[in-house]
Amino acid sequence: MSSTTMAMPAATGMRRHASLRRDRRWALITSYVFLIIFAIFFLIPPYYMVVTALKSDAEVAHMATNPWIIANGITLDQFKILFTQTDFLIFFKNTAIVTTCVVVITMVVSVLAAFSLGRMRFWGSSILATGIFLTYLVPDTLLFLPLFQIVKAVGLLNSYWGMVLVYPTLTVPFCTWIMIGYFQSIPKELDEAALIDGAGHMQMLLKIFIPVALPGIIAATIFAFTVSWAAFVYPMAFLYSADQQVLTVGTVTSLIRADVYKWGMLMAGALVAAAPPLVIYAFLMDYYIAGLTAGATKG
Amino acid sequence: MAEVALHQVVKKYGEVEAVRAIDLDIPDNEFVVLVGPSGCGKSTTLRMIAGLEEVTSGNISIGGEVVNDLPPKDRDIAMVFQNYALYPHMTAFENMSFGLKLRKLPKAEIRQRVEQAARILDITELLDRRPKALSGGQRQRVAMGRAIVRNPKVFLFDEPLSNLDAKLRVQMRTEIKRVHQKVKTTTVYVTHDQVEAMTLADRVVVMNHGRIEQIGTPQELYHHPRTRFVAGFIGSPAMNFIPCRLEQNGAGMRARISDAIAFPVPAANEGRYRPVVGKDLVLGLRPEHITEPRHNGRDDGRDFTATLDVVEPMGMETMVFFTIKGTEICGRVEPSSAADAGAPMRLYANIDHMHLIDPASGAVI
Numbered sequence: 001m002s003s004t005t006m007a008m009p010a011a012t013g014m015r016r017h018a019s020l021r022r023d024r025r026w027a028l029i030t031s032y033v034f035l036i037i038f039a040i041f042f043l044i045p046p047y048y049m050v051v052t053a054l055k056s057d058a059e060v061a062h063m064a065t066n067p068w069i070i071a072n073g074i075t076l077d078q079f080k081i082l083f084t085q086t087d088f089l090i091f092f093k094n095t096a097i098v099t100t101c102v103v104v105i106t107m108v109v110s111v112l113a114a115f116s117l118g119r120m121r122f123w124g125s126s127i128l129a130t131g132i133f134l135t136y137l138v139p140d141t142l143l144f145l146p147l148f149q150i151v152k153a154v155g156l157l158n159s160y161w162g163m164v165l166v167y168p169t170l171t172v173p174f175c176t177w178i179m180i181g182y183f184q185s186i187p188k189e190l191d192e193a194a195l196i197d198g199a200g201h202m203q204m205l206l207k208i209f210i211p212v213a214l215p216g217i218i219a220a221t222i223f224a225f226t227v228s229w230a231a232f233v234y235p236m237a238f239l240y241s242a243d244q245q246v247l248t249v250g251t252v253t254s255l256i257r258a259d260v261y262k263w264g265m266l267m268a269g270a271l272v273a274a275a276p277p278l279v280i281y282a283f284l285m286d287y288y289i290a291g292l293t294a295g296a297t298k299g
Numbered sequence: 300m301a302e303v304a305l306h307q308v309v310k311k312y313g314e315v316e317a318v319r320a321i322d323l324d325i326p327d328n329e330f331v332v333l334v335g336p337s338g339c340g341k342s343t344t345l346r347m348i349a350g351l352e353e354v355t356s357g358n359i360s361i362g363g364e365v366v367n368d369l370p371p372k373d374r375d376i377a378m379v380f381q382n383y384a385l386y387p388h389m390t391a392f393e394n395m396s397f398g399l400k401l402r403k404l405p406k407a408e409i410r411q412r413v414e415q416a417a418r419i420l421d422i423t424e425l426l427d428r429r430p431k432a433l434s435g436g437q438r439q440r441v442a443m444g445r446a447i448v449r450n451p452k453v454f455l456f457d458e459p460l461s462n463l464d465a466k467l468r469v470q471m472r473t474e475i476k477r478v479h480q481k482v483k484t485t486t487v488y489v490t491h492d493q494v495e496a497m498t499l500a501d502r503v504v505v506m507n508h509g510r511i512e513q514i515g516t517p518q519e520l521y522h523h524p525r526t527r528f529v530a531g532f533i534g535s536p537a538m539n540f541i542p543c544r545l546e547q548n549g550a551g552m553r554a555r556i557s558d559a560i561a562f563p564v565p566a567a568n569e570g571r572y573r574p575v576v577g578k579d580l581v582l583g584l585r586p587e588h589i590t591e592p593r594h595n596g597r598d599d600g601r602d603f604t605a606t607l608d609v610v611e612p613m614g615m616e617t618m619v620f621f622t623i624k625g626t627e628i629c630g631r632v633e634p635s636s637a638a639d640a641g642a643p644m645r646l647y648a649n650i651d652h653m654h655l656i657d658p659a660s661g662a663v664i
Binding site: 187189190192193194195196197198199203207208211212214 | 349350351370371372376377378380381382384385386387388397398401402445449
């Protein structure tokens with residue numbers, strides 16, 4: 001009698017276990033199917049870029065060949081010509097200078113702003129914080145009109161230094177907003193402990209808040225980097241000579257002449273241009289995700 | 300080390316008065332515990348001493364110097380927080396040495412002080428670990444270590460044991476007491492747990508609604524509470540408050556709590572109670588003073604019978620609950636003598652420990 005009663009719950013338990021395993025297997029299969037479809041969908045454009053960039057001009061122009069495969073052998077000619085016979089390297093250098101400056105300016109301004117708005121409660125601080133975020137909602141396609149007047153007035157029209165001035169209008173509000181959230185999620189006892197330990201506000205920021213908020217800071221840095229590296233509207237509107245141009249606009253304008261598209265070089269240029277963000281994302285992805293999801297859960 | 304003095308200290312948040320003109324003198328080396336329910340102003344008082352809150356009016360002095368306008372770092376205090384407030388990116392060693400580094404002490408001295416504090420707290424082997432890799436109790440030790448290494452004039456503790464489980468809390472309580480006996484620094488400790496207050500304190504300050512209700516040694520507060528609030532707050536389970544009428548009984552007095560039950564007032568108390576004879580009052584009697592009869596059959600009017608509602612065996616004693624005229628009363632009896640719930644039990648009120656409370660003012664007469 002007792003053995004029967006003992007065996008019953010065990011059998012039920014095993015059945016439940018088996019059904020849980022089956023459920024889990026189906027969940028995994030479904031997610032893999034969708035992930036594979038997703039991956040194919042998003043990897044087709046980069047694949048097409050790589051294939052085209054490694055073809056010769058003749059093969060690209062030959063309508064009879066299959067665009068998805070390299071039939072006549074791999075060549076690096078597109079890259080060679082791009083680097084030696086176009087202004088691509090100037091665009092790359094300009095973009096690198098602009099992006100580095102913008103990232104530095106953005107981080108200095110937004111970390112300081114977020115620290116004061118998020119931690120040093122003062123009259124109007126929450127309204128100011130909301131206001132900063134609202135400015136992020138104004139699209140650059142609208143902002144470039146008044147900014148044109150400002151950039152012209154300060155004499156930075158057709159100079160990439162003008163981009164160093166205007167890109168932070170896109171990056172600072174969002175980065176400040178991310179950092180405010182991050183700083184606010186740090187318990188207030190931490191700054192009180194630091195105050196008692198003898199730290200001033202600047203020491204508190206440098207020695208406690210920045211190290212603790214590092215994931216948030218890295219997330220904000222990646223955001224500023226991406227926005228600045230990929231900006232299109234402002235350079236399109238404010239830069240017109242090749243020596244001042246940046247990658248996004250420069251590649252397109254110099255490699256498309258009327259209805260002549262230099263597809264091979266366009267793809268090679270796009271690939272090289274996409275490399276730095278890719279490398280940065282690959283190394284800092286974990287921090288980026290941790291930063292963006294901060295505050296989602298307490299503690 | 301130094302004495303701490305609060306003189307007519309007030310803290311207002313807008314119209315709300317969180318601390319109402321309190322006076323408190325804490326001599327050098329004393330361990331003082333501020334205790335009271337949530338929102339009584341105890342933490343605000345501690346934070347004002349620390350310099351984390353500004354004083355609305357009044358003076359706070361540490362070591363004879365008024366510190367109202369001094370920032371926390373210049374007050375030479377150290378504080379231990381409820382949630383430890385350890386810097387998460389630093390090791391235990393770095394956490395403990397952070398304040399010393401900011402004060403630009405020589406490296407050798409920093410190391411020596413941290414190691415000494417680590418020995419006192421038995422955390423030497425944890426110095427290389429980050430807070431994430433420490434248990435709650437270990438984190439609290441590191442937080443205490445951070446306070447000790449500074450060798451401050453005053454230690455401030457803000458409910459430091461509230462985040463720990465019951466067993467660890469008892470352990471750490473002993474630890475804190477041991478550390479105080481070793482370093483002998485003036486300490487102000489805030490808690491809402493009266494057991495913690497009683498066990499740790501040289502003197503306990505009971506606060507309520509932003510005021511100090513009573514200051515005294517744990518024994519004084521337990522035996523001679525001045526108000527109904529203190530009487531009810533100190534002691535666990537809480538004191539019973541039973542409505543009664545004080546009657547003249549020949550040459551003596553008695554406190555009548557029901558038609559059938561009236562306890563004779565001890566002769567020692569009669570002088571004090573004479574002005575309130577005939578009035579409706581509240582009788583305060585602790586559960587430990589309501590027991591099974593312990594007088595070898597000599598009934599001196601203190602015995603009574605009650606039907607038990609609930610019986611809670613605790614092991615070394617049993618709590619019995621019964622109702623008299625709508626008031627629930629708790630007694631503490633020998634486990635072997637406890638009746639079952641629903642059954643009548645003969646009980647004894649040790650009226651020598653009675654308190655009479657004026658229901659209007661809440662003052663103990």
